[in-house]
Amino acid sequence: MDIFEVRDVTTGYDKKVVIENFNMTIPKGQITSIVGPNGCGKTTLLHTLTRVLKIKYGAVLMDGKDIFAMNTKNVAKRLSLLPQMSNAPDGLTVRELIGYGRHPHKKPFEGLNQWDYENIDWAVDVTGIKAFTDRPVSELSGGQKQRVWLAMALAQNTDIILLDEPTTYLDMKFQMEILNLLKSLNETADKTIVMVLHDINHASRFSDHMIALKEGGIRKLGKPETVMTESVLKEVFEVDAVISECPFTSRPIITSYQLKG
């Protein structure tokens, strides 16, 4: 069962076409990672799925319905996005920012209710940011900010979560914590997770489904075992990689690599 279907999509920024006649599906209830070199269209693809970027041709379907034709607030009840790092206005506190995640569930001028607070508290809890919920976001470190924005996306309480490089700015421990959190959300709450990941070992360890992009096109997709092969990595990333098995998860991981010979 697919939750997203991208059908013959062409899009890009201004006159620059980034992806052309693109076709892809994203499975429901699974973790999908999009990997590829810089500038391959990963973020563009994620922005297309979240209707942040309008498409020139084609259609993006969510559960069979055109996402650009749907009421945008109804889309927001199903789908949240963690964008790449962004600044918050001066003085905005962590708790206030996370509260905005409840916006799609509110009528104009409706205040937060018990159910909203439960969602906010839960998001604060699972992202481990309880210690600084009353501080201004602008005063936090990069890693703390990243977790706060993630908490905001989680407070939106959607069944689909899209993340643009969620582990950036985080140290090794928090990278694992965030990825474990996403995995448990997927397993226990049946959330569909789609993320752009820079670290393909992380992608391999935590995804059910991988999509390798290059120059705006899919070069390989499928289970990590299908994508994490020497020939695919050589084609997509232009490196010679040594692949072995992760001792913790038995998934394929790169132990080292060099530039393509």
Place this chain on the structure above:
Amino acid sequence: MRYIMIFSISTIVLVSGILLSLYSGAADITAGDIRAALLNFDASDNVHVIINEIRLPRALAAAVVGAAFSVSGAVMQAMTRNPLAEPGLLGINSGALFFLTIAFSFFPHLPYLYLVLLSFAGVLFSALIVFAAVYFSKSRMTPLKLILAGVAVTLFFSSLSAALQVYFDVGQEIAFWSAGAIQNIDWHNLLIITPWFIIGMIMVMLISSNLTAISLNEETAISLGIHMTRTRIIALLAVVISAGLAVSAVGAVAFVGLITPHITRKIAGSDYKVILPLSGVLGAVLVVYSDLAARSLFAPVEIPVAVLIALIGVPFFLYLAGRVRHEI
């Protein structure tokens, strides 16, 4: 609770400013006169006429245009995520000036109300050109494009105005008109302007929570289900109507749209449901007291209120520009 207190205090300061404006001026007026003029108006009493027909509409006009500039500035800053944005960036000041110049060059001796309406036509004309330039540019609408189009239109109309003013030798008249426009406001004009101002305020209040989300960042706003195009159109229309009428009525009073929203955000945080009304009250306070100072400091000579505010505004702008961390 804290906000209610801030609102109450600023409103008291505003009302005191308006009362002070009634009190101070060339004619000697006592508190008793003011009470009598407001409660039992006597048209044959000269003092009552001065209070009711000259000073009160002027003070109220200062409050209305101050609020209009300030709220419009706050809206522009939310939409562009740039603390230096203000309504003048839409080219509306130069459009108003251009139409005024045409009026003074070709149709001298028009009554005040006609000049106001002509200025407003100039506001609409310039804003329309800016929006059309952005709309037909084929690529994505970005705040930066809007600002660039506004700068281009401003330069174009300012140059045309300057040329006309030299050719028809009306520069001094226009300067004189702009400097003294706030004195010319009477009840009739005020009653024409105020309902539109209120409509503009209702429009921005309706989209206030959208503006808060947009002020975070665009991707987040869209993923929170904000209708970007609809919000922008409503916001820009409201700015053009309220700031445009304010410019038409009293001339360009720069920096109000810059100073008070910034102070408001310092006091009230980042929720535009609170920022918009509070920056309206504080903008009114700023212009009412500036107008009061402008006519009392060197009495009987009046300095233009725009000049006085610029004296505060320029250093403030430089201070803000030094602090901006975000890109446009």
